[in-house]
Amino acid sequence: MARASRLRGPARSRASWTRPDARAGIGAAVVLLALIAAVELADGPAPRVVGLLATPPFVAAAFAGWRSVGLLGLACTMFGLGVTSYGAHTVELGEATDIAAIVVATGIAMATAVARQRQLDRMNTLTRLASVAQEAVLRPLGPQIGHLNLAARYVSASTAADIGGDLYEVVDTPYGTRMIIGDVRGNGLDAVRLASTVLGSYRHVAFERADLRAIVADLDRAVARSVGDEDFVTAALLEERGGSLTIVNCGHPPPMLLRDGRVQLLEPPSAAPPLGFMPVVSLRSHRLEPGDRLLLYTDGLTEARRAGEFFPISERAWGLLGHGSVGDGLASLESALREWVGGPLDDDIALVLVEYTGPRPGAEEAAPSWAVAERGRQDGNGGNALGPVDVPTPPGPATPVGDPTPSSALPPADSLGARRR
Structure with missing residues (x-):
């Protein structure tokens, strides 16, 4: 039983990466991140849309596991820090608030992904129990x-x-x-x-x-x-x-x-x-x-x-x-x-x-x-x-x-x- 418990975590993590819906969700979040980055870079050196980087982690949280959401949130945070501290630009309060919002949004998205995964596991368990009950009856x-x-x-x-x-x-x-x-x-x-x-x-x-x-x-x-x-x-x-x-x-x-x-x-x-x-x-x-x-x-x-x-x-x-x-x-x-x-x-x-x-x-x-x-x-x-x-x-x-x-x-x-x- 202990060995099965140890194996369940890695197996579930691998499954979260390989499920078609998880891959689609991560792909959509990465595309959104790329679009925000392109708009930001095309708009000049002054950061203007950094706050939008809080949205890709939530897109990923709807489909992927919390580790994937965390990695995507880290990428958004690093890109936001890079844009706001580029050159001699002084980081203003509003920009620092945007970076903090990205970090907080990433944490909330990770918690959402954990809650969603637990509900999914519970549903899978109920489905298996229903199948067992059906086989017991039929x-x-x-x-x-x-x-x-x-x-x-x-x-x-x-x-x-x-x-x-x-x-x-x-x-x-x-x-x-x-x-x-x-x-x-x-x-x-x-x-x-x-x-x-x-x-x-x-x-x-x-x-x-x-x-x-x-x-x-x-x-x-x-x-x-x-x-x-x-x-x-x-x-x-x-x-x-x-x-x-x-x-x-x-x-x-x-x-x-x-x-x-x-x-x-x-x-x-x-x-x-x-x-x-x-x-x-x-x-x-x-x-x-x-x-x-x-x-x-x-x-x-x-x-x-x-x-x-x-x-x-x-x-x-x-x-x-x-x-x-x-x-x-x-x-x-x-x-x-x-x-x-x-x-x-x-x-x-x-x-x-x-x-x-x-x-x-x-x-x-x-x-x-x-x-x-x-x-x-x-x-x-x-x-x-x-x-x-x-x-x-x-x-x-x-x-x-x-x-x-x-x-x-x-x-x-x-x-x-x-x-x-």
Whole structure:
């Protein structure tokens, strides 16, 4: 620690010289000094504008470190002394006052540079802490979970800190690979706190609940306990099992399916309110094909606009996301989005891009967990197995699945086996 403290000072000093803004500030101050000197020398031997030499240190203090400001102030002072004492000229009181003003201005500028550097260090520390907090809430994903290649990206609307209320998670459970994408109403620390609550609950119940609708009920109760009457969380939950994709949506922008150059929005069979408003959701199921890609996103993507025109994500999705790796796709999307907006974003954006790689050769086709849960309820044995055979036939591509059992009728315990201890 002591060695790190000793190294921090020189490293910060070198950084103050090498930062582009610091170099620009010092350059501007030197140019100003040169202009004042040229005017003074051209005006004759009598000093007339020496007092203006107090300004270059303040220009440098806005960008550079205190050492640079001190050196520039010393140069201004020496030039002022040289001009006022040139030849047989007698230094008058006003001229001596100008020299004193340069010295005092240099001292004030150095103090200003120190205060500015401390604020900058504090801001950098807060930014690093915000990044750490964001990583604690949104854990890194990928590169592969189950049969999915995946990548995630958080695009912050703030240049000061990458932290907000958008959330995502992908976990590999006994019921398949499960994903969530969500957006907390509002922003700031309260939004981060609620996002952390939702993700903490999800990371637990995703392993305990066989039915996505039961997970929604659990998350809704967690949100209701943590927020006021007007707060809520939009969310979409997905499950991939054996090539079957099941989706439930609580007031969130629908996932986007990319297949063979085509883009399809996976709208829910019926609308449901966000978490916190007791949503009653319906299942939607699709059969995935190897190479299919899914984009999960928050509404900051669809609401990004330039001169009132929204970013055309549906038209450009395949060109941006359909080639290269999933990480390359998200990088291309972010670049195109920032180029379209041409300035700061209005809202944070969470992006998750997944690619279905297909089952392993020779693997038996597995049914989605909702189908196994239905079989368990019909057989009356609790559905204690997640087997690949003797289950209802999964629905075909882009076919909504009805809601066979109301959410209120779902048993609170795991319908596919004993709860993990």
